[in-house]
Amino acid sequence: MASVFQPIPPRPAPVRTTGYVAWARANLFGDWRSTTTTIVLALVALWLLPGMAQWAIFQAVFHPSLESCQAARGTGACWAVVAEKYRYIILGRYPYDEQWRPVVATLLLMGLLGVSCTRRFWRPWLVPLWIAVLAGYFVLMAGGVLGLSKVTTDLWGGLPLTIMLATLGIVLAFPLAVLVALGRRSKLPAIRTMCIVYVELVRGVPLISVLFMASFLFPLFMPVGKSPDVLLRVLVGITLFAAAYLAESVRGGLQAVPKGQVEAAATLGLTYWQTQRKIVLPQALAMVVPAVMNNFIAIFKDTSLVTIVSLYELTGSLGLALNADADWRPYKLEGYFFIAAIYFAFCFAMSRYSLWIEKQVSVSRTR
Amino acid sequence: MTGRPPPRRRGWSWRSQAFRGLVYQVLAAAVIGLALWFLAHNTVENMRARGIQSGFGFLLQPAGFDIGESVIPYDALEQNWKAFLVGVLNTLRVAVVGIVMATLLGTLLGIGRFSRNAIVRGLCYGYVELFRNIPVLLQLLVWYLFFTDVLPPISEPLSVGGAFFLSKAGFSFPVPVWGLGQALAAAGAALCVPIAWAYRRWAIRQFELTAKARSTFWAPIAIVIAGSFAGWIAGGAPTAWNYPVAGAFTMEGGASATPEFLGVLLGLVLYTAAFIAEVVRAGIASVAHGQVEAAGSLGLSRGQTMRLVILPQALRVIIPPMTSQYLNLTKNSSLAVAIGYPDVVSIATTALNNTGRAVECIAIIMLVYLITSLSTAGFMNWYNARAAIKER
Structure with a gap:
């Protein structure tokens, strides 16, 4: 009896695990709970999104005309307020004819920040470049030389002030923070105590009380009849405040450096400062990049508080631009959304950069 | 035979780490002290020059300003x-x-x-x-x-079920009328907290001894709720609520x-x-x-x-x-x-x-x-x- 070859039926093709359909099956319709969530959220989106899109885009007024804004009140956003007031919001009370100066100065400063953030330019000549650009920034902003008319600091405002306060706050606070962090781990009891008292005192009080102090008390601290400029006082306040937080972040890195590293450095005959500069700090700072970048973002956001002591940076200059103008004041919400978008753009960029730099400094640890 | 430790050199030499540490500390303390003295001295001078009074005595003087909201009774005549x-x-x-x-x-x-x-x-x-x-x-x-x-004015507030109101005047919600029943309920709950805690301790110990799991979270909470409920029943089970009502300028009643x-x-x-x-x-x-x-x-x-x-x-x-x-x-x-x-x-x-x-x-x-x-x-x-x- 001859057996006839009977092929068994072919197995079904394996379930696809790549592609949009498979992704959706795993991530949107995994089980009944996930499916229900997806459907409910989709319904909520269908219910909310059209109204929001109508308000923000389709019914919104974009060209600066007060009449169309008043007509669209309640149904559409009035982005016209931004189109009408953007110079005042971004540049504050700086004299109108001279406003090219803060624009150029801020572009210079942002260019410098961009250069400093690029690996190719991490060279010693970056330090003189910083000094030159900062000097250029203040010459442009303050004037009084090179035929530029003098502009007092109380007229500075808007985004240039925000960026300058954040940049200088960070640049001045960081070296101070490293010193304080080293001092807090020092074996000398007097120095350690002073650093602990400073850090805990500053971290225990809100920034606004430090700014009040800069605004009301610093004039009393100086010799009779001499009072530094309010901008300088606030900058000192922000620096001292930020340094305490940065110092704690840096200290975390110092603690994570293995003791053997310091002992090995001592065996080689390195002095204290050589050990810190060549052995401890390079390892410690590489470890705390995420925390330090978070501190930097916090400083940038905290500059918005100086509006409470009458320095009109971005948040304050929006108030200046709209509070005095009864016609446009009703559209303050749109103005707030505009500056919120500016803050978001800066902070988000900083946090993305933080991820990149984290990858750069951890190269030595990944094999 | 153990050798004596080498005699410690006690010289005030710059080569001695301890000595250098001491000098640095004294220097740092002196700098900080001088700076603080400078600031304090200037402050005193400035205050004298400007005729500013100092001291915490003003805390006992009448405040003279009103405060928008307060958890304790307060008016402008208070100190x-x-x-x-x-x-x-x-x-x-x-x-x-x-x-x-x-x-x-x-x-x-x-x-x-x-x-x-x-x-x-x-x-x-x-x-x-x-x-x-x-x-x-x-x-x-x-x-x-x-x-x-953005919110509607007080005359036409957003309302949920006629009990919760949201308007430019804020958020208003009903509260139970405080009476004997509520007081007894609170007392009952307070009384049952130690009981619930003791039960939890006992349940944990029993679990460790016998490996028989008892509820250590929901049972204590149930005990507290039961105590509160018993107090509420004992107080006559009051159900009166104080509802907010939209007035002409403010929300009346409720919280x-x-x-x-x-x-x-x-x-x-x-x-x-x-x-x-x-x-x-x-x-x-x-x-x-x-x-x-x-x-x-x-x-x-x-x-x-x-x-x-x-x-x-x-x-x-x-x-x-x-x-x-x-x-x-x-x-x-x-x-x-x-x-x-x-x-x-x-x-x-x-x-x-x-x-x-x-x-x-x-x-x-x-x-x-x-x-x-x-x-x-x-x-x-x-x-x-x-x-x-x-x-x-």
Whole structure:
């Protein structure tokens, strides 16, 4: 009896695990709970999104005309307020004819920040470049030389002030923070105590009380009849405040450096400062990049508080631009959304950069 | 035979590390001391030159200003210290409510980052990135503007079921009429807390002795609720509620929260929740994945794995950064001054403008926050020591 070859039926093709359909099956319709969530959220989106899109885009007024804004009140956003007031919001009370100066100065400063953030330019000549650009920034902003008319600091405002306060706050606070962090781990009891008292005192009080102090008390601290400029006082306040937080972040890195590293450095005959500069700090700072970048973002956001002591940076200059103008004041919400978008753009960029730099400094640890 | 240790050279030599350390410390202390003396001396000179009075005596003088909202009775004739007390209580009120709400919201958002549903994950991620990248002051201002500008006027409030009202006057809600029944219910609950605690101790000990699991969470809560319910029945089971009614200019009856309070609260809660979500996410991510697989092989469900295996281990990582978020929320509540909520900073600035005592008023602000910060940190350190890993 001859057996006839009977092929068994072919197995079904394996379930696809790549592609949009498979992704959706795993991530949107995994089980009944996930499916229900997806459907409910989709319904909520269908219910909310059209109204929001109508308000923000389709019914919104974009060209600066007060009449169309008043007509669209309640149904559409009035982005016209931004189109009408953007110079005042971004540049504050700086004299109108001279406003090219803060624009150029801020572009210079942002260019410098961009250069400093690029690996190719991490060279010693970056330090003189910083000094030159900062000097250029203040010459442009303050004037009084090179035929530029003098502009007092109380007229500075808007985004240039925000960026300058954040940049200088960070640049001045960081070296101070490293010193304080080293001092807090020092074996000398007097120095350690002073650093602990400073850090805990500053971290225990809100920034606004430090700014009040800069605004009301610093004039009393100086010799009779001499009072530094309010901008300088606030900058000192922000620096001292930020340094305490940065110092704690840096200290975390110092603690994570293995003791053997310091002992090995001592065996080689390195002095204290050589050990810190060549052995401890390079390892410690590489470890705390995420925390330090978070501190930097916090400083940038905290500059918005100086509006409470009458320095009109971005948040304050929006108030200046709209509070005095009864016609446009009703559209303050749109103005707030505009500056919120500016803050978001800066902070988000900083946090993305933080991820990149984290990858750069951890190269030595990944094999 | 052991040799004597070499004689210690006691020379005041520059080569001696101890000597150099001493010199550095003396130098540093002298510099700091001189700087402080310089500042204090200038302050005294300046105050004399400008005729500024000093001292805390003004605390006993009449304040002379009204305060928008207060948890204790207060009017403008009271003394300054009472005004400061009102401010401190207002700060604590917004901080405590804010911490509780931010913890709940932040924990949900943090756990949501691990959802199986991609939309939930994306929404939680988007929320965190959006809210933590915008300054909290700006968020407070936006919420305050929302409450005072966008919401309908008091004559036509948004209403839910005729009991909850939302309008430019704030948020109004019904409260039970306080009477004998409510007092007895509160007393019953208070009485049952020690009983519930004792039961929990006993249940844990029984579990350790006999390995027979008893409820250590729901049963104590049930005991407290039962005590409260018994008190309520004993008081005659009162069901009267005090409903808010829209008047011509204010909401009458019920309880209400002012737009200032709501603005500060909402701004702080939404901002801090974004940070807490990141703290919770990092804590959960820090638990090794093998733990989850081991729990799965023991047959624990997803919820049990989260509750019994992941969270207890994640808590150790979560607590220290969570403490600093609580402190940040408390300190950020000082921004209330920007929208006119009468917290301690805004009371102090009013008193400063009235009396001119800048040094004293700012010292009070700093002292209040220092005490709050240090006590919160102390409590959280105690809790941290409890939750910390128990090793040999």
